[in-house]
Amino acid sequence: MQKTFYQKELVIKAPQERKGANNNKKDIEKIQSWLNLFAVQNPNSGTATDIDGDFGPATEKAVLNFQKSNGLPQNGIVNQTVFDVLVSPLKKAFESPISGNNLRELILNTAKNHLKNNPFELVINSQSNTGPWVRSYMDGHEGTEWFWCMGFVQAIIDQAAAVQGKSFKTLMPLTYSCDTVGTTGIQKKILTRYQTARTNPALIKPGDIFLLQKTPNDWIHTGIVTAVHADTIETIEGNTNAGGSHNGNAVMNKIRNYKQSKLDFFSIESLV
Structure with a gap:
């Protein structure tokens, strides 16, 4: 795999505790982040706490509640x-064995595995697009300006391709930019424009990448196509929400009407 930053999110340098001699702010922020992520999925757990790098009484109580919830x-x-x-969802997403008869199946199964582990961004120091999931997809980058939908897509394709001993960088450069991937698709003649896709949906295949077009050479959101129907596609996409935003807060399974939206499609066939 090319995108391995997630491994740094799986460890702390030393045990952290209230008034601990080996406490450090970064590890405490990691712990507080995961306590909050646990609370998103378990709202009655009592583990939500400030993410401020200070292991005070509130964080200690949140840890005690987490320990109780997990035996x-x-x-x-x-x-x-x-x-x-705490970090088991991230480890499962990136390291669980993935099966598939071909690369397209591997991509779909990898995306589904990430989805079921509930990737979700946090707001830290008033900055959206932050937290361990974002850093894992964005190679350590985070913050309001770091939209992470392409980081998610490339992490999925990277992980799936690595199962077959392939590098996704033969298909596209490592980037966080939808524009870079769209431009690469045009140059390689593997980008199907939305006008063509609407009239010939057979060109769209599960495992391909959709790019939401703002203008012919400007794309603002992306995701993995998981199924194609008469008028709609099913997707798994990051940095989105129930409304399909290009700057949401989670990985979600979405339904999009490609007959009414300007969705271009980047083919992964050359990597297959």
Whole structure:
């Protein structure tokens, strides 16, 4: 795999605890981030707390509640064993074995595996597009300006291609820009424009990448096509929400009407 930054998100340097001698702000922020991500999926857990790098009484209580929810010894200390449980969704998303008879199936199954582990962004220091999931998809980058939909797409294709010993960078450059991928598609003649896709949907295949067009050479959102129907496509896409925003906060399974939207399609066939 080319995109391996997620591995840094799976470890802390030392056990962290209230008034701990080895406490450090970055590790505490990681812990607080995962406590909040756990709370998103388990709203009654009592693990939501400020993400400020300070292991105070509120963070200690959140840790105790997390430990109780997961059947762990309740001591308020986060060592690597406890942290492993906190970060297990990320580890499962990036390291669970993926099966598939071909690259397209591998891409779909990889995307579905990430989806079921609930990737979600956080707001830290008043900055959206932050947190461990965003950093993992964006190779360490985060913050309001770091839209992460293409980072998600490339992470999925990278992970799937690596199963077959292939590099996704033979298909497209490592980038976070929809424009770069769209331009690459034009240059390689593997980008189907929305006008053509509407009249010939057979050109769209599961595992391909959709690019939402703003103007003919400006694209603002992307995702993985998982199924094609008469008027709609099903997708798995990052940095979106229920309304299909290009700057949402989660990975979601979406239905999009490609007959009414300006969706261009980047083919992965040359990598297959």
